[in-house]
Amino acid sequence: MTAFNAANEFQKQDNLEIATFAGGCFWCTEAVFLKIEGVQSVSPGYIGGEVSNPTYQEVTTGRTGHAEAIEIVFDSNLISYGELLEVFFATHDPTTLNRQGADVGTQYRSEVFYHTDEQKQITEEFISFLNSENAFGKPIVTATSQASTFYVAEDYHKNYYNRNSDQSYCTYVITPKMDKLKAYFQDKLKK
Template sequence: MSAKKEQATLGGGCFWCLEAVYSQLKGILKCESGYSGGHDPSPNYDKVCSGRSGHAEVVRLEYDPEVITYRKILAVFFAIHDPTTLNRQGNDVGPQYRSVIYYHNADQHDTAQAFIEDLERRKIYANKVVTEVAPLSNYFPAEAYHQEYFENNPMQPYCAYVVAPKVEKAEDLFGDLFRRA
């Protein structure tokens, strides 16, 4: 395995869903639930859920680009959430659930913009993609009990009825990327 590590930060609704998928992919070295993009200097779950902190629920990935590319990370991202709904994923409603890609460098910005433009050109979705592409700002790790939430709470109702189907969908679409594949 290479010694090279890069980071990606994505928001696509509840961070439990994203973390549950990405934590199982080959090349993902670390997957952390957190908050990003807001103005509050000390966000926590309650503040973020109020929608007033400005933060989105996100996952920050540390990955090996020789095992999984940034484009492949984006392909998974756009397959496991609805990038056409503003500030909403299913029953999760509010700006904290917005679809957003926080880029860490110019290459990520350009790749994300080109990826979205390609989705739009090919009319992959019936509605316009509203995913925000913004520089990473004000990132904070979520509280410890949010980390590995699905793994630690698979029978919790939200996990069983919302998270598990997203993991299954990702596994159906990207099974070769999963560690257990």
């Protein structure tokens, strides 16, 4: 496995940007963002840890310090970073520390890894707004950190939900998130 930086994978275009989010299991967050208009690609992987080239088996122990995350390449002419944040916060629980549902451990934490000072500012202001509005009924625990090396997950994790939607985890955990996405963000979905 090698480190991945989406910025190196495409010819730099003014309208293409990167966003990196950890919101629990990366199968869930990947499935959500693959449906969003303006998203060019979504890569599941690992970020924020101490070990180089971690494997899924290592990350699931919670001892590497990595979060399961996704790296999104998006066209800012079609969707803004702020709109991606809106989808991110609406499709996971940002009020539970180191867990999403039955997935427990630091690898399932809620964290935004910013790539620019502007992303940092937008993220901090958005979290502050959500807290001031008491949007979730509890304080948001989502961390905000500068993006570090992102390691792409093993191939069998890519497009997991679309390839395994009949599996029980997908049916009970991911499908409800997809239903919520369709209900609340119909205008942001790919046609």
